[in-house]
Each structure stands twice: as C-alpha cells, then as structure tokens.
Amino acid sequence: MTLDNIQEIAIRHWPDIKPRLDLSHSLCEMECELEDIPDVCKWLSLEMHYVFAGLIVEEGSSDWELRYVFYSDHEPGWIYILTHQPLSDPAFPSISGFLHAADWHEREAEDLFGLYFAGHPRLGDFVLHNERWQEKLRPMLHSFDGKKSVEHRMPDLEWKPNLIVKAPGAFGMTIGPKFSGVTEPVHFLLETVGEDVIRTIPRLFYKYRAIEKIAERLTTESTLLLAERFAATTAFAHSLAFVQSIENICGIKVPERAQVLRVLLAELERLRHHVGAVQEICESTALAVATSQAAIMEEELLRLSGWFTGHRYLFGLAVPGGLNKEFDDSVCHEAVQQAKAILKRFDRLEEMLRVSSSFLDRLEEVGIVNQLEAMKHGLVGPVARASGITRDLRKVQPYSGYEAYTFEVPCEQEGDGYARLRVLFEEARQSVKIMEQATASLPGGPVFSEVRIKPGSALGWVEAPRGAAFHWLRIGEDGRVSRYRLITPSFVNWHGFHVAAENFAFQDFPIILATFDLSVAENDR
Amino acid sequence: MSQWVRKGLATGIKTTCYPGREETAPGVSPGLPLGGDYPEKQASELVKRCTVGALSFQNHKLVVDYRRCVHCYRCIRGVTLPIAWQQGYEWATDTNIIETRKKFVRAFDRSLNIIVVDTGDCGACLNEVRQLNNPYYNMHRLGFFITPTPREADVLLIVGPLTDHMREPLRKVYDAIPMPKWVIAVGACALSGGVFSPSFVCDENISEFLPVDVEVPGQPPPPLAILHALLVVAGLKPPASLITQSVSLKHEEVKKQ
Numbered sequence: 001m002t003l004d005n006i007q008e009i010a011i012r013h014w015p016d017i018k019p020r021l022d023l024s025h026s027l028c029e030m031e032c033e034l035e036d037i038p039d040v041c042k043w044l045s046l047e048m049h050y051v052f053a054g055l056i057v058e059e060g061s062s063d064w065e066l067r068y069v070f071y072s073d074h075e076p077g078w079i080y081i082l083t084h085q086p087l088s089d090p091a092f093p094s095i096s097g098f099l100h101a102a103d104w105h106e107r108e109a110e111d112l113f114g115l116y117f118a119g120h121p122r123l124g125d126f127v128l129h130n131e132r133w134q135e136k137l138r139p140m141l142h143s144f145d146g147k148k149s150v151e152h153r154m155p156d157l158e159w160k161p162n163l164i165v166k167a168p169g170a171f172g173m174t175i176g177p178k179f180s181g182v183t184e185p186v187h188f189l190l191e192t193v194g195e196d197v198i199r200t201i202p203r204l205f206y207k208y209r210a211i212e213k214i215a216e217r218l219t220t221e222s223t224l225l226l227a228e229r230f231a232a233t234t235a236f237a238h239s240l241a242f243v244q245s246i247e248n249i250c251g252i253k254v255p256e257r258a259q260v261l262r263v264l265l266a267e268l269e270r271l272r273h274h275v276g277a278v279q280e281i282c283e284s285t286a287l288a289v290a291t292s293q294a295a296i297m298e299e300e301l302l303r304l305s306g307w308f309t310g311h312r313y314l315f316g317l318a319v320p321g322g323l324n325k326e327f328d329d330s331v332c333h334e335a336v337q338q339a340k341a342i343l344k345r346f347d348r349l350e351e352m353l354r355v356s357s358s359f360l361d362r363l364e365e366v367g368i369v370n371q372l373e374a375m376k377h378g379l380v381g382p383v384a385r386a387s388g389i390t391r392d393l394r395k396v397q398p399y400s401g402y403e404a405y406t407f408e409v410p411c412e413q414e415g416d417g418y419a420r421l422r423v424l425f426e427e428a429r430q431s432v433k434i435m436e437q438a439t440a441s442l443p444g445g446p447v448f449s450e451v452r453i454k455p456g457s458a459l460g461w462v463e464a465p466r467g468a469a470f471h472w473l474r475i476g477e478d479g480r481v482s483r484y485r486l487i488t489p490s491f492v493n494w495h496g497f498h499v500a501a502e503n504f505a506f507q508d509f510p511i512i513l514a515t516f517d518l519s520v521a522e523n524d525r
Numbered sequence: 526m527s528q529w530v531r532k533g534l535a536t537g538i539k540t541t542c543y544p545g546r547e548e549t550a551p552g553v554s555p556g557l558p559l560g561g562d563y564p565e566k567q568a569s570e571l572v573k574r575c576t577v578g579a580l581s582f583q584n585h586k587l588v589v590d591y592r593r594c595v596h597c598y599r600c601i602r603g604v605t606l607p608i609a610w611q612q613g614y615e616w617a618t619d620t621n622i623i624e625t626r627k628k629f630v631r632a633f634d635r636s637l638n639i640i641v642v643d644t645g646d647c648g649a650c651l652n653e654v655r656q657l658n659n660p661y662y663n664m665h666r667l668g669f670f671i672t673p674t675p676r677e678a679d680v681l682l683i684v685g686p687l688t689d690h691m692r693e694p695l696r697k698v699y700d701a702i703p704m705p706k707w708v709i710a711v712g713a714c715a716l717s718g719g720v721f722s723p724s725f726v727c728d729e730n731i732s733e734f735l736p737v738d739v740e741v742p743g744q745p746p747p748p749l750a751i752l753h754a755l756l757v758v759a760g761l762k763p764p765a766s767l768i769t770q771s772v773s774l775k776h777e778e779v780k781k782q
Contacts, residue, residue: 295659306552316598
C-alpha cells in the first residue's frame with residue numbers, strides 16, 4: 001500500500017489529521033491530536049503492519065514535539081506521527097500497552113525530559129539511577145547545562161532489590177556491574193530457585209555518557225566524532241547513519257564512487273563484527289580451539305582494516321558529502337581478496353562447529369525468543385532474523401545504493417542460540433558477496449563533494465551489524481546541532497533480552513548473553 | 526572431537542615476535558601524529574582542524590597532546606599540508622617513573638594478574654584488550670593473566686572515560702585490590718575524557734580519581750601498545766616518552782577553544 005493510500009485511510013478515520021506528504025523522500029508526516037495518538041499508532045502498527053522505529057522528543061520554544069517514527073516492511077516509506085503539547089503540560093498517552101517496543105522509549109523520555117506517559121506501568125529509575133541522582137533532574141531540558149557537574153544524593157544503604165518470585169528457597173542473585181574477565185558494565189538481577197533461573201532483570205546505563213545532551217550546540221564536525229565513537233565496534237555504521245542524516249537535510253547527492261566505497265567499508269565492518277560475535281559465542285561454550293580460530297580471523301580482519309583504511313575500527317572515514325580518504329582500485333581488490341580468503345576459513349569453522357555435538361548441546365534450544373515475542377519487542381538485526389523476522393533496512397529502506405546489490409537476508413525460525421549463530425555465519429557470507437560486487441563495479445570519479453550545512457531536520461538510517469540504527473538530527477539556524485537522537489539496535493534488543501533469559505539453567509547464562517550479541521556502549525549512549 | 530586437536534596443530538604458531546623483536550605486520554597499529562618543527566602557516570591550519578584540542582603551537586613548535594588525540598585523521602586528511610605520521614606502538618608512559626619503579630618492580634617479578642574495568646568505554650579499547658588473549662598476542666606466554674576478582678589482581682586496567690555511574694564500582698574494585706598495586710589507564714578517553722568530557726556525567730579524569738601509574742594513549746591503543754604497558758609494569762620494557770606533562774591542556778582551556 002502506497003503512502004498516499006495510507007494517508008487517505010488515515011484522514012477517513014481521523015478527520016483532524018493534518019498530513020504532509022513528501023514523496024521524493026518517501027515520507028508522510030501526520031500531525032495528530034493528542035488523544036488520537038494511541039489509536040493512530042495502533043492502526044498503523046497492527047493493521048498497516050508498519051514497524052515502530054522509535055520515539056523522538058524535541059523541546060521547542062513553546063511546545064513539546066513528539067515524533068513516532070514508523071517504517072514499512074515491504075517498500076520504501078516512512079511515516080512520522082507528530083503531536084504537539086505546550087511545555088507547561090508534559091502529559092502524553094502511553095502507547096506501550098499495545099506497542100511494547102515503545103516501552104523503553106517512553107521510560108527514557110520520562111527520565112530525561114520529565115514527560116509523563118499516562119498508563120505506563122513503570123516509570124522512573126531508568127537512565128539515571130535513583131541511588132545516585134536527585135529526583136526531578138531532567139538533563140535533556142535546554143535549561144540544563146550539560147557541562148556542569150551536579151550535586152548527587154547520598155547513597156541509600158538500606159536499598160534492596162524488589163524480588164517478585166516467591167517460592168521456598170528463592171533468592172536474588174546479583175551479577176555486575178563488574179563481572180567476569182573482559183566485559184562491559186551491566187548489572188543483572190537473576191531470580192533463582194537453586195540452579196534454575198526464573199527471570200532476569202538487566203540494569204543498564206552504567207556507561208551513560210549523555211551523547212544526546214553533549215551534542216547540543218556542537219558543530220556537525222564535532223558531533224560526527226561523537227557519532228563515530230559512542231559505540232566503536234560498529235563505528236562506521238553509526239558514522240554513516242549520522243552523515244546520511246546531514247546529507248538528507250542538505251539535499252546532497254553523494255558521488256557514486258563514495259557510495260560504493262561506503263558499502264564496501266560497511267560490509268567489511270559487518271564481517272569483522274560477526275566474526276567477533278562468533279568468537280564470543282565459542283568462548284562462552286569454552287570450546288578453546290574454535291575460540292582461537294575465530295579470534296585469529298578477527299585479528300586478521302582488524303589488521304586488514306588497519307592496513308586498508310589506516311584505522312583498525314574504521315575511524316575518521318565517513319564525512320558529510322562522501323569519504324575522507326581516497327582508495328586505489330587495486331587496494332580495494334586486494335582487500336576483498338583477503339576478506340574472501342578469511343571467509344573461506346570462517347566457512348570451514350562453521351562446518352566443524354556444526355558437527356561438534358558438545359558445542360551444539362550448549363546452543364540448541366537455549367535462550368529461545370519466538371517470533372511473536374520478537375515482533376512484540378520489535379527486535380532487530382541478526383537476533384530478529386533468527387526468530388523468523390526477515391527484515392533488513394538494506395532491503396526495505398535501501399540507502400547508499402544498496403538496491404543495486406544482489407544479496408539474501410538469512411532467516412531462521414527456531415529463535416534459539418544455534419539459529420542466531422547460523423544467521424551470523426550466513427550474513428558474513430552475504431557481506432563478502434556484497435564486497436565482491438562493490439569492487440567489481442567500482443566507478444571512477446571523486447569521493448567527496450562539498451557540503452554547505454543548512455538548518456533543518458532529517459533521519460539517517462543504516463542496518464548496523466547489530467541491526468537497524470536511526471540517527472535523527474536537527475540543525476538550528478546557526479548551523480549547530482540543536483537535537484541529536486540516537487536509536488540503536490542494542491537499545492531495542494536489550495529490551496527484549498529478558499525474554500531469552502527466562503526459565504533456564506544458570507550455566508547457560510553466558511551463552512544466552514553471547515548469542516544475543518549485545519553492546520552496552522551502544523545501548524547506554 | 527579429534528578434529529579440533531588436528532585443526533589446532535595444523536594452524537601452527539601465529540604469535541607475534543614482540544617483545545623479542547619489532548612487529549612489522551601491516552595494520553597492527555593506527556599510528557599517531559608527530560609534533561615538532563612545522564612552518565607556522567601549516568601549523569596554525571592543523572591546530573584549527575583539530576576540534577578536540579590535541580594540537581597546539583607553542584614556542585614555534587607543533588605540540589601534540591597524546592592524551593587528547595582521538596584518531597579523527599583531520600590533521601592528515603582533507604588538509605593541504607598534512608601532519609607527519611609516526612607508526613609504532615610502544616606508547617605506554619610511566620607517570621612517576623623513579624618512585625613507582627623502586628617501590629613495585631621487584632614485587633611483581635614478571636607475572637601479573639590483571640583486572641579490567643570498563644568505565645564507559647565505547648567498546649574499541651575493550652575489544653583491543655580482549656585481543657591480547659588471542660593467539661596473535663597470547664599474553665599468557667609473558668606471564669600476564671586476566672582475573673575476574675580484584676583480590677587476586679596486581680594491576681587495575683581501566684578503559685573508558687569515567688562515567689558517573691561507574692565511579693563507585695571502580696572505587697570498590699580499586700580498594701579491594703591488595704597492595705602493592707598498579708593502575709594502567711588505557712585510551713584517550715581514560716586519559717582526558719576524550720570526546721565525552723567535560724559533561725555532567727564525565728567530569729573527572731581517571732587520574733584525578735585514582736593514582737594512575739601507566740598511561741597508554743590512542744583511541745583505541747592497539748593490542749601491542751597495551752602489551753607494552755604491561756611490559757613496562759613488569760619491568761621488561763622501558764616506558765615511552767610521548768606525553769609531556771606541560772602540554773596537557775586542562776578542561777577549562779579546551780572548553781574555551
């Protein structure tokens with residue numbers, strides 16, 4: 001169904017809607033009355049099968065602007081549901097009752113902006129931990145100075161977690177924020193009855209660096225550094241999303257050669273990330289030789305990236321208007337040849353893993369997320385594709401010329417750890433396939449075109465290695481950033497993690513965590 | 526399961542020749558910009574390009590503050606006259622050479638247990654620390670082990686800017702490590718806050734919070750640079766002299782720029 005059809009139906013249902021159609025960007029904005037928001041969102045997601053991407057809150061000069069972003073699963077098309085409310089009255093209806101994917105978005109907006117979502121069952125103590133920060137501290141408000149330190153509250157020594165499981169012998173086991181060897185800080189509360197874990201409650205935002213706040217008033221150049229560095233294991237994907245949002249605002253056509261090279265670099269990063277993710281899965285099952293084999297390949301891909309681009313994590317490449325660095329054709333061919341050689345060994349590793357019964361026993365039927373739960377939580381990336389959701393922004397909302405490449409989006413139905421592992425292997429193969437196509441048709445010409453920063457706002461999106469990432473950027477009249485909103489795949493998948501970590505034996509916990517392929521840095525921002 | 530044994534043996538030895546000899550494989554290090562004598566016009570263009578305040582022009586010399594350099598490559602790409610670039614990876618510097626050496630080197634006769642704490646890292650430094658266990662770097666051969674418990678640790682290795690939520694956990698880990706102990710701060714974010722500081726959640730450097738003994742610049746420092754830091758702690762390698770204390774800019778000055 002095309003955007004104008006949807007717009008027609010919407011106006012028939014809700015005559016108050018003020019639509020604005022922008023077909024050149026496959027975009028439809030619908031300005032709604034506050035009380036219509038839940039119904040419109042419900043209709044769009046449940047009947048029109050649009051996917052919820054995220055909630056963007058902006059503090060205007062006189063009113064709040066809430067933007068619910070949806071996109072189509074089948075064809076290029078974006079719908080923004082907009083609503084305004086005076087600054088003095090920050091109360092909104094909650095939509096997470098029927099659209100569970102919006103749950104954490106609403107909690108975040110409540111915690112950082114002080115908005116109230118009527119009907120939401122659990123607000124407060126989310127990003128800013130209550131034991132550290134004063135109540136009513138709203139750091140995302142324009143009136144809050146993000147550079148100054150604030151006074152903290154005294155720690156509450158009496159605080160105890162609220163346990164829900166009531167059974168003989170039940171107790172809460174806490175893990176983190178510092179746990180195990182080389183891990184990111186996150187806190188888990190496992191409610192257990194002996195060996196069996198009934199439920200898992202992750203507590204995040206130990207690494208909250210307030211990226212969205214410190215980006216305010218910065219130049220786009222400085223913000224690019226933040227976009228690249230807040231989750232650096234997928235740095236190129238996020239910097240690409242950010243520069244695409246600038247290019248969308250300024251209406252820049254990126255030179256063809258830069259587009260192809262961007263695809264090449266993005267797929268190189270995806271390959272490296274997936275090899276690293278497989279390494280972690282092998283490590284979690286304590287299969288030492290396989291861990292070493294995958295680690296060798298990851299290091300070789302890091303060295304390949306370092307040799308090819310100058311930086312092992314692809315920093316400093318994407319800039320608005322193209323790329324910061326020119327690559328020789330022969331160097332690109334050489335890089336792809338090396339990646340192919342590594343992939344061959346990666347394939348061999350998969351063959352060997354598939355016949356290692358002790359390894360499979362640990363992964364199969366562990367951490368199951370069925371399709372319904374995955375849809376309810378709006379999971380993205382390899383995790384969603386292992387649960388039967390064939391969705392990939394490179395296919396459904398192509399960017400940077402992805403529509404010109406032939407590749408498949410792998411999909412598995414079981415939703416267990418093994419399905420997620422297979423998806424990672426298959427995606428790595430597809431990435432190399434795309435890299436080959438990119439170098440085969442490498443056009444000539446420049447890799448950079450001049451950009452003049454204009455005021456405006458736009459969304460940039462990419463399929464990052466961990467899933468769909470959205471960067472919303474508004475540039476003010478002075479050419480500086482006035483709002484930067486990051487919606488990351490890990491934020492979405494952490495929200496759904498508890499589904500996989502329910503009713504399992506404790507020794508499977510590291511495996512469930514590794515197969516879910518989560519980044520705390522990407523979630524915490 | 527014999528396939529794995531055969532696979533392991535067939536792979537052979539991958540381990541780097543460092544620290545015996547220099548590692549020369551391509552892509553092991555991103556390198557760092559090199560300060561020194563530059564024409565004033567070129568230097569002022571480079572200083573202007575550097576949005577993080579790592580470059581400054583002092584006494585007719587271009588000075589690089591390695592604590593602040595975040596590898597954005599803006600001083601080498603997209604400029605008419607790029608800065609000189611140095612390869613290499615022996616970047617770890619000792620903050621208080623004489624005293625710390627006297628006190629500790631004999632106490633840790635070569636074998637170290639390391640506890641790694643992530644205090645807000647973007648993932649890159651942590652991933653590079655993780656690489657130290659892979660067959661290419663294989664730090665076990667040098668007697669370095671990662672331990673999950675602070676009670677066993679000799680060295681506290683910190684990555685990332687110090688976020689507010691991680692202050693208390695970091696303090697607890699530090700206090701739980703028995704004396705004598707060393708602290709290694711890894712990466713530009715740990716040394717200066719990087720691009721995330723100053724802000725209401727990251728308003729203090731690690732070195733203002735804890736006594737740091739060894740600093741490793743770079744974003745992220747490659748595994749060999751982190752290995753070099755451990756070798757410095759074990760007294761097996763001399764520290765580099767990259768960071769000069771006098772050029773390190775304080776928060777306020779950077780804010781003004």
